[in-house]
Amino acid sequence: MKGIKQWLSSAIVFIILASLMSAAFSLHPAVSLLAAFGLLFLSAAFRTKMPYGVHTNGIELERWQDYLQKRFFKDNAFMQHFDNHDEYVQEGKTVHIPNMGGKPTVHKNPTSFPLAVERRTDTIVSYDLDWYVTAPTQVTNAEAAEVSYDKMDSVMGDHVAVQSERAADEMLIKAAELLPGANVVRTTGGPTAKDAAPKVTGQVGNRLLLHPNDIKRCATILNQNDIPKEDRYALLDSNQLDELTELMSDNTWNAFNQYYNEQTGVIGRLHGIWILERSSVLIAADALNGSSQLVVDAYGAAVGADDQVANLVWYKKNVARAMGAKNIMHNPQQAQFGGDIMNCDFRFGGRRKYSTGLGVIALMQAKSA
Numbered sequence: 001m002k003g004i005k006q007w008l009s010s011a012i013v014f015i016i017l018a019s020l021m022s023a024a025f026s027l028h029p030a031v032s033l034l035a036a037f038g039l040l041f042l043s044a045a046f047r048t049k050m051p052y053g054v055h056t057n058g059i060e061l062e063r064w065q066d067y068l069q070k071r072f073f074k075d076n077a078f079m080q081h082f083d084n085h086d087e088y089v090q091e092g093k094t095v096h097i098p099n100m101g102g103k104p105t106v107h108k109n110p111t112s113f114p115l116a117v118e119r120r121t122d123t124i125v126s127y128d129l130d131w132y133v134t135a136p137t138q139v140t141n142a143e144a145a146e147v148s149y150d151k152m153d154s155v156m157g158d159h160v161a162v163q164s165e166r167a168a169d170e171m172l173i174k175a176a177e178l179l180p181g182a183n184v185v186r187t188t189g190g191p192t193a194k195d196a197a198p199k200v201t202g203q204v205g206n207r208l209l210l211h212p213n214d215i216k217r218c219a220t221i222l223n224q225n226d227i228p229k230e231d232r233y234a235l236l237d238s239n240q241l242d243e244l245t246e247l248m249s250d251n252t253w254n255a256f257n258q259y260y261n262e263q264t265g266v267i268g269r270l271h272g273i274w275i276l277e278r279s280s281v282l283i284a285a286d287a288l289n290g291s292s293q294l295v296v297d298a299y300g301a302a303v304g305a306d307d308q309v310a311n312l313v314w315y316k317k318n319v320a321r322a323m324g325a326k327n328i329m330h331n332p333q334q335a336q337f338g339g340d341i342m343n344c345d346f347r348f349g350g351r352r353k354y355s356t357g358l359g360v361i362a363l364m365q366a367k368s369a
Helices: 002-025 029-046 059-075 077-081 149-176 212-222 237-246 250-257
Strands: 095-101 123-130 131-132 138-139 184-186 231-235 266-270 274-276 283-285 307-313 321-335 337-351 360-364
Touching: 002 059, 059 077, 059 149, 059 212, 059 237, 059 321, 059 337, 077 149, 077 231, 077 274, 095 321, 123 337, 131 138, 131 149, 131 283, 149 283, 149 307, 149 337, 212 231, 212 274, 212 360, 231 237, 237 274, 237 307, 250 266, 274 321, 283 360
Parallel strands: 184 360, 231 274
Antiparallel strands: 095 123, 131 337, 138 337, 231 307, 266 274, 283 307, 307 360, 321 337
């Protein structure tokens, strides 16, 4: 069927081309047919079939760039709920955002004129995006013969998955590092101070469980700081989420569970905060530093005996993320490698909007007595 369609398509093009040439140059129909045949023959002779993934007009590149970005946010759905700064990315690697100056003074029943003129000075806040590059993967000619979209999804999917996990881990660190002590809430285990042995390798000693009242304390802090009621989120470690739901009453669980939404990654809602889940979120030192700030473990650091699991609670507008330049690279038929070489890279980063930590809370384990 496919061959018949191609033959009919070619025949139609051939007839139309011959007719146009006959009308334009007043040629005999037989001459027009021969000339049209010659043009089509030359076109076929010089048409080169490009290897899959080689980009001649940007179509394949754009397709795979789009794939990379969609796969990234599919694997890290919680980042949909950070403020998107993509539009402020310049040269693919630096974010420049306008930061409004002070608000105007309000005068009540003024009697003296003219009123003092104030000038608002706006500033630009900038931050650089980190560059994440995967080590290239070799696909031999024997494997390349089998390459299809599914194969590319498998190979490139591995690259994007490890990249996105690393970028997401470090984004969470940036959101929580050096939060002031006032923005750190410890688990209590509820009224009975329920505790359990740690579930993270490296920790020593029981920890107090995460109780619904601990989420409520986070909501209270946000209220006291006049944070808008909507767009409040909490990303919980899977073990901590399990503790939280186990300690819910039946009524609380029913109210919580009705907000489950697979598309947005929302597990439920508690005390006005949308609850999200991730296998792991953050690890932080139990003690604050000398400036009473939270010390978050670096990416890949070993967990210490006194380290604590920490979750992130935030208001959407107060944590920003941005993706810059992104590339899928496919170098076909590399003689020295006996096949194709593929990898990908992208730039990604983010930050808290306020250095004071306004609207961002670390909900962290506490040791039991």
